[in-house]
Each structure stands twice: as C-alpha cells, then as structure tokens.
Amino acid sequence: xxxxxxxxxxxxxxxxxxxxxxxxxxxxxxxx
Amino acid sequence: xxxxxxxxxxxxxxxxxxxxxxxxxxxxxxxxxxxxxxxxxxxxxxxxxxxxxxxxxxxxxxxxxxxxxxxxxxxxxxxxxxxxxxxxxxxxxxxxxxxxxxxxxxxxxxxxxxxxxxxxxxxxxxxxxxxxxxxxxxxxxxxxxxxxxxxxxxxxxxxxxxxxxxxxxxxxxxxxxxxxxxxxxxxxxxxx
Numbered sequence: 001x002x003x004x005x006x007x008x009x010x011x012x013x014x015x016x017x018x019x020x021x022x023x024x025x026x027x028x029x030x031x032x
Numbered sequence: 033x034x035x036x037x038x039x040x041x042x043x044x045x046x047x048x049x050x051x052x053x054x055x056x057x058x059x060x061x062x063x064x065x066x067x068x069x070x071x072x073x074x075x076x077x078x079x080x081x082x083x084x085x086x087x088x089x090x091x092x093x094x095x096x097x098x099x100x101x102x103x104x105x106x107x108x109x110x111x112x113x114x115x116x117x118x119x120x121x122x123x124x125x126x127x128x129x130x131x132x133x134x135x136x137x138x139x140x141x142x143x144x145x146x147x148x149x150x151x152x153x154x155x156x157x158x159x160x161x162x163x164x165x166x167x168x169x170x171x172x173x174x175x176x177x178x179x180x181x182x183x184x185x186x187x188x189x190x191x192x193x194x195x196x197x198x199x200x201x202x203x204x205x206x207x208x209x210x211x212x213x214x215x216x217x218x219x220x221x222x223x224x
Contacts, residue, residue: 018063
C-alpha cells in the first residue's frame with residue numbers, strides 16, 4: 001500500500017459532528 | 033445587514049470576565065472540530081463526545097491563564113490531546129494493576145455486504161486509534177486536519193524533521209495494520 005493511499009484513507013473518513021445538545025450539556029456540567 | 037461575528041480573541045476576553053454567552057458561542061463554533069479530532073484520536077465517538085465536553089470545561093476554567101496567540105483551535109486541540117494522554121496512561125496503569133480486567137472499548141460488529149465502506153472506515157479509524165500517541169497526534173493533525181509540518185512542530189514543541197519522521201512511522205504502522213484487509217480481505221478494494 002502506498003503512502004498516498006494511507007493519506008487518502010484517512011481523509012476519506014467522515015467528519016464527525018458534535019451531537020445535538022452538546023453545548024447545553026457543557027453548560028450543565030459547568031454548573032454541576 | 034450581516035452582523036460581524038466576534039473573533040475568538042474577543043470571545044475569550046469576555047469569557048475571562050465570566051461571560052457564559054460568549055462561552056456558549058465559542059463552544060458552538062469549535063465543537064465539531066474538537067469532536068472530530070477526538071474521534072480520530074480515540075476511535076470512539078461516545079468517548080470523543082465526553083472528552084470534547086471536558087475540553088471546553090477546561091478551557092473555561094483556565095480562561096484567566098489563557099494567553100492570546102491567535103489560534104484558539106490549536107489550544108483546544110492541545111487540551112484535547114492532553115486529556116487523551118492522561119486517560120490512556122490511567123488505563124495503562126489500571127491494566128498493569130489488574131491484568132485480568134477485560135479490556136473495554138469498541139467491539140467490532142460483523143460487516144454486512146452493503147456496508148463495506150463503513151466497515152473500511154471503521155477499520156481505518158480503529159487502526160489510527162491504536163497507534164502510539166506520539167505518531168497518532170501528528171498524523172491526524174497533518175492528514176485529517178490539514179496542518180503543515182511547521183505548525184505541528186510548533187504545537188508539539190519539536191523539530192519539523194521529527195514531525196515528518198513520526199508521520200512516516202505512523203503511516204508504516206497503519207500500513208501494517210491495514211495490509212491484511214487490503215491484500216486478502218473480502219472485497220475491500222470495492223468502493224461505492
């Protein structure tokens with residue numbers, strides 16, 4: 001497997017997004 | 033009329049004064065990047081979510097000590113990396129103390145023919161998360177986050193050559209881990 005193929009595989013990984021309510025949960029933990 | 037968004041530096045200045053609204057705005061702005069970075073480091077979406085929240089909490093609590101350098105995301109990634117490092121050290125110590133403790137973590141599920149791409153992503157993600165952290169961090173920053181060697185060297189406090197070397201070693205590790213799926217695996221070359 002070539003080096004560039006490894007890079008391609010990594011970049012093909014989907015971008016993850018924070019879940020709905022992430023910010024609200026951070027603020028809740030801030031108050032806890 | 034388009035309202036201009038406050039910069040990260042402006043938001044941090046307000047957070048230093050205890051501004052919760054500014055903090056919420058900052059979390060909203062960077063949460064996806066932080067969760068994505070942590071998912072790639074840990075290979076575990078739920079853990080990334082939890083560590084991501086902790087990352088922002090630490091930012092808030094250390095806001096008074098924060099020195100503006102013009103790139104807050106790098107600072108957030110540094111906090112996130114340190115959290116992963118601490119957690120992995122803790123897990124390692126626990127494994128040493130309790131050798132028969134079953135290892136926790138994601139258990140692979142059987143791939144179905146219609147999910148080859150997702151399965152490949154899972155294999156790659158798992159392989160990345162299993163790399164030593166010293167290779168994993170620069171590899172993820174360079175290949176996934178698109179950072180330059182120079183920026184990574186600055187962030188990690190090492191030389192550019194060291195960064196290149198670690199990324200190269202990381203790729204070699206990944207090759208070794210993914211080679212079986214590449215060579216003999218079931219239709220891994222099929223994409224679609």
